[in-house]
Amino acid sequence: MTDPAARTQDALATAAALRADRPDWWRDAVYYTVYPRSFADGNGDGIGDLPGLTSRLDHLVDLGVDAVWLGAFYRSPMVDGGYDVADHTDVDPEFGTLADFDAMTAAAHERGLKVTIDVIPNHVSDQHPWFVEALTAAPGSPARERFIFCDGRGPGGDEPPNNWVACFGGSAWARVPDGQWYLHLFTPQQPDLNWENPEVVAEYDRVLRFWLNRGVDGLRVDVAHGMAKPNPLRDMTIFPEPGQPRVAEDPRLDQDGVHEHLRGFRRVLDTYPGTMAVGEVWVESDERLARYVRPDELHLTFNFKLVEAEWGAAAYRAAIDGSLRAMADVGAPCSWVLTNHDIPRPVTRYGDGDIELGRRRARAAALVQLSLPGSVYLYQGDELGLDNVDDLPVEALRDPTWENSGHTVRGRDGVRVPIPWSGDAPPYGFGGADTWLPMPTRWAGLTAEAQAADADSTLSLHRRALEIRRASPQLGRGTLTWLDSPADVLAYRCAAEGHPDIEVWLNSSADSIAPPSAATPLLASGPLGANGSIPPDTAAWFLGPDPR
Numbered sequence: 001m002t003d004p005a006a007r008t009q010d011a012l013a014t015a016a017a018l019r020a021d022r023p024d025w026w027r028d029a030v031y032y033t034v035y036p037r038s039f040a041d042g043n044g045d046g047i048g049d050l051p052g053l054t055s056r057l058d059h060l061v062d063l064g065v066d067a068v069w070l071g072a073f074y075r076s077p078m079v080d081g082g083y084d085v086a087d088h089t090d091v092d093p094e095f096g097t098l099a100d101f102d103a104m105t106a107a108a109h110e111r112g113l114k115v116t117i118d119v120i121p122n123h124v125s126d127q128h129p130w131f132v133e134a135l136t137a138a139p140g141s142p143a144r145e146r147f148i149f150c151d152g153r154g155p156g157g158d159e160p161p162n163n164w165v166a167c168f169g170g171s172a173w174a175r176v177p178d179g180q181w182y183l184h185l186f187t188p189q190q191p192d193l194n195w196e197n198p199e200v201v202a203e204y205d206r207v208l209r210f211w212l213n214r215g216v217d218g219l220r221v222d223v224a225h226g227m228a229k230p231n232p233l234r235d236m237t238i239f240p241e242p243g244q245p246r247v248a249e250d251p252r253l254d255q256d257g258v259h260e261h262l263r264g265f266r267r268v269l270d271t272y273p274g275t276m277a278v279g280e281v282w283v284e285s286d287e288r289l290a291r292y293v294r295p296d297e298l299h300l301t302f303n304f305k306l307v308e309a310e311w312g313a314a315a316y317r318a319a320i321d322g323s324l325r326a327m328a329d330v331g332a333p334c335s336w337v338l339t340n341h342d343i344p345r346p347v348t349r350y351g352d353g354d355i356e357l358g359r360r361r362a363r364a365a366a367l368v369q370l371s372l373p374g375s376v377y378l379y380q381g382d383e384l385g386l387d388n389v390d391d392l393p394v395e396a397l398r399d400p401t402w403e404n405s406g407h408t409v410r411g412r413d414g415v416r417v418p419i420p421w422s423g424d425a426p427p428y429g430f431g432g433a434d435t436w437l438p439m440p441t442r443w444a445g446l447t448a449e450a451q452a453a454d455a456d457s458t459l460s461l462h463r464r465a466l467e468i469r470r471a472s473p474q475l476g477r478g479t480l481t482w483l484d485s486p487a488d489v490l491a492y493r494c495a496a497e498g499h500p501d502i503e504v505w506l507n508s509s510a511d512s513i514a515p516p517s518a519a520t521p522l523l524a525s526g527p528l529g530a531n532g533s534i535p536p537d538t539a540a541w542f543l544g545p546d547p548r
């Protein structure tokens, strides 16, 4: 038998070779977001896990993506779906073991897929040994200095230190028995770390290297804009709704101090050639966002502008234009996002209560997203055209937003329902029958198996789009030029030296429009009309004349 240490060395060599091939692979990569609880269940307990993911990697290969972004899978009490980390260098038993992680990484690399993972630096779980220690330690002790403990305001310090609210609702402060308060931007079980403390910086250096030494190709930095807090901790003046993370003038987030911490991450990554980091950054302006991807900071940062845009040509154009301009100023590519495990699915957002309309629009949006210059983040199930499950029984809800908002905001469970793989009834080949969130009977026709056999399915559309994108430097690696177009129509040219242009048209008007002249249809999100006309709620790619 091969010595396991030697096998590990081989695996690392494979990973490094894959990256060395093209160290800036991330600039136009298509990432597939895996929410581990809901992707595939390998041991039949109804919860997705790492062996389940490994067993389904061929789905990603057949789809044609370049990389996986694997959501939090660390040891956790699961108060916030694993984003409350008790041990950042171990796998939660629900998801498997470190050996399962290594096996998954090796299997992904053998298939040419890069593996990127979450890093959660803003907070830990209240079950993390550091916080357990802080609770028994005295005010002002080194153990408390790793967190943000303060005395309260008012008589007896009975009022929280300031008026901050938590992102999931309620106050951002919780009181401990000796009277001090600690800061938690998310649930009370997620105390914020104090990044001004060198021990915190050193611990994350260790965490990053732990995973990079296991061969991961990149990181997704959770709440990257939260790692620094203002001094003094000034009050908020604008209060977002629970579950709505983005506001302007929010002293809780996007403080200038975060950039120095992110530079520290970059210095570590630079010692592992070809690795990358993408930041989760919710800020108001494109210019503020661009600051996170200056040359010595993160490689990418999610562009959430398409998430925030209403459906339609005008909003899309503004979102795309602003993002491209701001990123070009710092030499970074955009990273296009339509949804993820925190955001309602496009089918539901765009449908106004009509799933079929929503699906038509979501398919069109996917062709826009997959044509744009830069990288793309798909979310599991979007390639199947899944809709949100917004009628989950309240007793099934797990998102802490539901409790913390006083049962006014249901939260994100509707976008986290397990993936339907095969068969015609729940659990649709996901794994154990008792899935952690119930799966709807209406998904019977939407399984990966059913859609693979249907050339017109949303899965087939994504496969074909990714196949064309991979073969076409105009898409992802090209430059975008806007074209004149009628009202409510988005039209642009994607160009790359020596290749025919690809024109992308999105019709969000109420009438069919004529196709561009001198261009042949390559792919459309729905059937084109007579003479290639583009019906409402449809996008299409057209190939221009050969430049030679």
Ligand code: NOJ
Residues within 6 Å of the ligand: 080, 081, 083, 120, 186, 222, 223, 280, 341, 342
């Ligand atoms: C963003 C993650 O994607 C989300 O799921 C989590 O609840 C928050 N950050 C807090 O970690």
Ligand code: CA
Residues within 6 Å of the ligand: 041, 042, 043, 044, 045, 046, 047, 048, 049, 094, 431
């Ligand atoms: Ca399982």
